[in-house]
Amino acid sequence: MRPNIDVSHTLNGRVKDYAEQQDIDLTEAYQEIIEAGLEVVKHPDEP
Numbered sequence: 001m002r003p004n005i006d007v008s009h010t011l012n013g014r015v016k017d018y019a020e021q022q023d024i025d026l027t028e029a030y031q032e033i034i035e036a037g038l039e040v041v042k043h044p045d046e047p
Contacts, residue, residue, distance in 0.1 A: 015029050015033060
């Protein structure tokens with residue numbers, strides 16, 4: 001089940017910009033960003 005989350009217009013715009021820069025669709029951009037963020041949260045002390 002996917003969460004129904006409220007994302008600010010500004011944040012969504014940043015993700016859209018990232019998607020365009022990487023030449024990927026918006027869903028893939030959100031997935032990449034969330035996965036990258038989870039790695040940082042799992043390993044906050046690693047460089």
